[in-house]
Amino acid sequence: MKPLENRWYPYALLAPAFLVLVVVSLVPFLFAMYLSFHQVNFGRIGDFAGWSNYSRLLDNERTWNSLWVAVKFILIAFPLQFILGLGGALLLNKRVWGRSVILPLLFIPTMMAPIVVGLVWKVMFAGSWGLLSYNIVERFGLLPGTSVFSSPDYALIALALVDVWQWTPFMMLAFFAGLQALPVSPYRAAAVDGATPMQMFFRLTLPLMAPLMVVIGMLRFIDAFKVFDTIYTLTAGGPGTSTEVPSLFAYRMSFEQWRIGESAAFAVLVWIGFFILCSLFYHVAKKKLNAF
Amino acid sequence: MNQPASHAPAVTAKPIKRISRQERVSVFWTLLLIVIAFIVLFPVLWVGSFMFRPDSAMFARPTEWLFEPTLVHFRYVIDNGFIGYLGTSFALASISTLLVIVLGTPAAYAFARFKLRFRDDLFLFVLATRMAPPICMVIPFYMIFSNMGLIDTYSGLTLAYLTFNLSFYIWVMSSFCKDLPVALEEVAILEGYNRFEVFLRVVLPLLRSAIVATGMLCFIFAWNEFMFAFMLGGQQVKTLPVAVPELITTQGVRWGPMAIVGTLSLVPVMLAVFLLQKHIVRGLTMGAVKG
Numbered sequence: 001m002k003p004l005e006n007r008w009y010p011y012a013l014l015a016p017a018f019l020v021l022v023v024v025s026l027v028p029f030l031f032a033m034y035l036s037f038h039q040v041n042f043g044r045i046g047d048f049a050g051w052s053n054y055s056r057l058l059d060n061e062r063t064w065n066s067l068w069v070a071v072k073f074i075l076i077a078f079p080l081q082f083i084l085g086l087g088g089a090l091l092l093n094k095r096v097w098g099r100s101v102i103l104p105l106l107f108i109p110t111m112m113a114p115i116v117v118g119l120v121w122k123v124m125f126a127g128s129w130g131l132l133s134y135n136i137v138e139r140f141g142l143l144p145g146t147s148v149f150s151s152p153d154y155a156l157i158a159l160a161l162v163d164v165w166q167w168t169p170f171m172m173l174a175f176f177a178g179l180q181a182l183p184v185s186p187y188r189a190a191a192v193d194g195a196t197p198m199q200m201f202f203r204l205t206l207p208l209m210a211p212l213m214v215v216i217g218m219l220r221f222i223d224a225f226k227v228f229d230t231i232y233t234l235t236a237g238g239p240g241t242s243t244e245v246p247s248l249f250a251y252r253m254s255f256e257q258w259r260i261g262e263s264a265a266f267a268v269l270v271w272i273g274f275f276i277l278c279s280l281f282y283h284v285a286k287k288k289l290n291a292f
Numbered sequence: 293m294n295q296p297a298s299h300a301p302a303v304t305a306k307p308i309k310r311i312s313r314q315e316r317v318s319v320f321w322t323l324l325l326i327v328i329a330f331i332v333l334f335p336v337l338w339v340g341s342f343m344f345r346p347d348s349a350m351f352a353r354p355t356e357w358l359f360e361p362t363l364v365h366f367r368y369v370i371d372n373g374f375i376g377y378l379g380t381s382f383a384l385a386s387i388s389t390l391l392v393i394v395l396g397t398p399a400a401y402a403f404a405r406f407k408l409r410f411r412d413d414l415f416l417f418v419l420a421t422r423m424a425p426p427i428c429m430v431i432p433f434y435m436i437f438s439n440m441g442l443i444d445t446y447s448g449l450t451l452a453y454l455t456f457n458l459s460f461y462i463w464v465m466s467s468f469c470k471d472l473p474v475a476l477e478e479v480a481i482l483e484g485y486n487r488f489e490v491f492l493r494v495v496l497p498l499l500r501s502a503i504v505a506t507g508m509l510c511f512i513f514a515w516n517e518f519m520f521a522f523m524l525g526g527q528q529v530k531t532l533p534v535a536v537p538e539l540i541t542t543q544g545v546r547w548g549p550m551a552i553v554g555t556l557s558l559v560p561v562m563l564a565v566f567l568l569q570k571h572i573v574r575g576l577t578m579g580a581v582k583g
Contacts, residue, residue: 009487010406017399017458018414024455025421028432035435045435091325095318102329104565107572109332111561113516115533116554120339123547129351131338165332170576177573177581215580226425229518233537247427254431255523267428274428275420282416291467291580 029271035264053261054269063266065241066249069156073245074224076160077167081220082213084164085171092172093179103173110170118233121162125149149235152242159243162230167223171216178212179205211288218281222274246270336558342551350547365548374535374553381531381557384446384521385514388453392461393507395454400465401495405474415463419578422459426519429455434523444526452520457510460578464509467579468502469495505571512564515557532557 036053039046057063088106092099109117124132125148133147148158182205190200228247231237237244237252244252250270254263285291342350344361369375402408403415433452434443442448472495480494481487496503521531536553539546565572574582 010402010408013398013402013491014408014414017395017462020395020454021418021421021458024451025429025459026417028429028436028455031436032428032432035432040435088328091321091328094321096322096325097318098322098326100569102325104569105329106332107565108336108558108561110576111512111516111565111572112336113518113533113554113557113561115516115518115536116557119536119550119554120335123339123342123551124335126351131355134351135355165335169332173573174577174581181582212581216577219577219580222423226423226427228425228427229533232518247425250425250427250431254427254434260431260435263431267431271420271424271428274424275416278420278423279416282412282419285580289580 029268032264032267032271035261036268038261040260040264041258049261053265057262057265057269060262062241062244062249062253066244066246069241069243070225070245072156073160073163073227074221076157077163077224078217078220080161080164081168081171082217084168086175088168088172089175089179092176103176106169107173108169109166114166114229115233117162117166118230121158121165121230122149122234125158150239152239155235155239156243159231159234162234163224163227166230167220171220174216175209175212178209182208215281215285215289215291218277218284222277222281339551340555342547343555345548347548365546365552368546369549369552372549374532374549374556377530377532377535377553378556380529381515381533384449384453384529384531385511387446388450388457388514389507389511391450392454392457392510393503396458396461396465397496397499397503398491400462401469401491401499403462403466404469404472405477418459418462422456422463422578426456430519430523433520437524443524444528446529449520449524449529452524453514453517456517457513460513460575461506461510464506464575464579465499465502467574467582468499468506472498502571505568506575508564508568509572509575512561515560 035045037049037051038053039049092103096102122130124130125137126133127147130147136142137148149155186204186208187200190204195203226247227245228251231243231245231248232251235243237248241249246266250263250266253259253266343365344363345359346362346364349356349359403411408414429452437443437448442451476494476498477490480490485493515531516533517531518533521529521534525531525534532553536550536557539550539553568575
């Protein structure tokens with residue numbers, strides 16, 4: 001590698017991209033920080049406000065409500081995605097025909113525009129006439145007098161299930177990639193020793209897949225926290241604040257109530273939180289998967 | 293013809309028997325997988341059928357499975373400027389993707405190949421840019437853009453799209469760069485190439501398919517993006533995802549045109565999932581899992 005080493009060359013390669021990234025991400029971050037310490041009235045930056053934006057934000061019930069909604073959302077969606085994804089990956093890993101056709105088709109929910117995902121499920125559960133709301137919800141007398149997305153008790157569960165539909169394919173294909181990369185020799189040895197498929201799964205597959213599962217789980221956790229588009233189309237945070245996840249709360253606070261100062265404070269705190277989460281993800285993935 | 297078969301019957305008999313048993317098993321799993329795929333995709337197909345449904349057949353109670361197809365919704369989509377939004381979406385996604393490729397490829401290569409000071413910190417900065425919720429970026433962007441007159445312009449949105457796509461591209465491409473053998477570059481240096489020629493003539497050609505794959509994912513992300521386009525766009529620069537919620541009018545929701553626009557937005561996505569099979573997982577895990 002000696003001939004390629006040079007003190008300035010790699011930095012020259014990096015410079016254009018980093019210049020742009022500084023402009024499009026460091027500058028907005030610093031500006032958000034600046035805003036969060038000032039009074040901002042209808043887009044005009046006013047006096048220095050100290051920590052008052054932060055203290056008002058932390059006193060606001062809706063701030064904590066939005067975090068709690070996100071936690072509930074993740075607690076419902078994540079285990080289902082994980083189990084269904086793992087099951088699907090094991091199924092894909094069997095000798096099946098036409099995998100190269102089925103596999104991309106299964107990826108469609110993850111890759112399609114989230115706004116269209118919202119639209120699709122709006123149609124399925126619309127009022128009392130959507131396909132599922134008429135044929136299932138109403139026929140079996142679930143939820144009398146209301147529709148799924150306007151029920152304070154069930155709207156969040158329904159949204160979490162939409163998230164399951166959207167993201168299980170991702171979990172499935174990531175786990176499938178992991179299964180395909182498993183070494184063969186331990187399985188041969190286990191088969192020689194007369195291990196049952198169940199034993200092989202719990203003693204070999206799960207432990208060998210554990211690092212991948214941790215990394216994928218972290219990634220999904222980070223992603224699930226910033227869900228916006230589907231919820232915006234399906235419930236817009238309502239009824240009341242029952243499905244108001246952090247992104248939606250920040251959106252409503254900034255562009256419906258124009259409390260830009262507090263929103264900026266919120267953005268700064270969330271940003272710092274994400275920085276910590278990302279560095280965790282980075283170090284875990286680097287160590288466990290030998291990635292990066 | 294028969295001689296080779298009778299020549300070694302003991303060797304061939306066993307594998308054939310084993311394969312046929314596996315094939316019998318695979319029919320069951322294949323059918324199961326097809327049924328699952330159908331159930332998963334059924335909502336998309338159902339909404340797709342709205343493209344041709346007359347309004348009366350959309351939410352009939354009881355559900356009407358069969359209907360007389362109509363093209364009236366296509367008329368509405370064409371008359372209300374949706375072809376223009378399609379063009380905007382395409383232009384915006386293409387411009388930002390090209391920019392990302394030009395800026396990002398050298399940076400990704402530098403990350404993968406060289407020992408850099410603060411490498412981890414720089415790399416994390418890039419990752420956090422990608423991962424932070426878009427709403428966090430939109431608030432400062434909105435304030436900056438409205439002061440600079442960048443709201444509702446192509447340059448403004450292209451800039452905003454760089455925040456998530458450039459960082460995504462650098463991460464995933466650097467994982468591809470790491471897979472390249474160093475030896476080739478060393479040989480090229482010994483052959484008398486200078487460093488820049490090595491990058492241009494040796495590394496870039498090897499990265500071609502990786503660039504196409506990662507670039508395509510960037511295109512899809514820009515194509516699907518909603519929050520930035522919604523807040524920082526407007527009447528001049530309006531993308532398809534922003535046009536979709538606008539079909540919820542005061543006279544009710546126009547489901548037919550919605551289905552058409554949704555289906556249109558699915559076209560590049562379908563292309564991508566079929567062309568990129570192996571690379572999607574790597575892309576969506578930021579290069580952590582090699583598909």
